Amino acid sequence: MERISWHQYFMAQSHLLALRSTCQRLMVGATIVRDKRIIAGGYNGSVSGSVHCIDEGCYVIDGHCVRTIHAEMNALLQCAKFGASTEGAEIYVTHFPCLNCCKAIIQAGIKTVYYAEDYKNHPYAIELFKEVGVYTEKVELDHTYISLKPE
Numbered sequence: 656m657e658r659i660s661w662h663q664y665f666m667a668q669s670h671l672l673a674l675r676s677t678c679q680r681l682m683v684g685a686t687i688v689r690d691k692r693i694i695a696g697g698y699n700g701s702v703s704g705s706v707h708c709i710d711e712g713c714y715v716i717d718g719h720c721v722r723t724i725h726a727e728m729n730a731l732l733q734c735a736k737f738g739a740s741t742e743g744a745e746i747y748v749t750h751f752p753c754l755n756c757c758k759a760i761i762q763a764g765i766k767t768v769y770y771a772e773d774y775k776n777h778p779y780a781i782e783l784f785k786e787v788g789v790y791t792e793k794v795e796l797d798h799t800y801i802s803l804k805p806e
C-alpha cells in the first residue's frame with residue numbers, strides 16, 4: 656500500500672471537517688498546519704452554543720447566510736482561543752477562501768494556502784496574496800482516500 660502524501664493527508668482532513676458543517680449552503684473545511692503538524696481545524700458553523708442552520712434553516716441577509724462563521728475563521732479562532740501561533744503556518748481548505756477569510760489568513764501570518772476547489776476566487780484576494788507574498792496552490796483531493804464528497 657502506498658503511503659499517503661502530506662498534501663493528501665491534510666487535504667483529506669479538511670474534507671472530513673467539511674462533513675461536520677452545520678450550514679449546508681456550502682460545506683467547507685479548513686486545517687491549519689505548522690511544521691507538518693495539524694494545529695487547528697474548522698468547518699462552517701454557528702457560534703458555539705447557538706442553533707444550527709441544519710435545524711433552524713439559514714439566516715439569510717442579502718443572499719448570504721449570516722449565522723455561520725467560515726471554516727477558515729473557525730480554525731484561526733481556535734488558535735486564538737488555545738494560544739497556538741499561526742505565524743508562518745499553512746492552511747488547507749476545501750474551497751478557495753472568501754475575501755474576508757483571505758484577509759484574516761494574511762493577518763494571522765499564514766504564508767501558504769492550499770485549496771482543493773476554486774470558489775468565486777476574488778481578484779482582490781488573489782492580488783493581496785501576491786502583494787504580501789502568500790503562496791497559493793491548488794491541491795485536488797484524491798478520492799481514493801476519502802470518497803465522501805461534501806456537496
Ligand SMILES: [Zn+2]
Pocket residue numbers: 677678679680708712713714720721722723
Ligand atoms: Zn446557514
Ligand SMILES: [Zn+2]
Pocket residue numbers: 725726727752753754755756757
Ligand atoms: Zn470566508
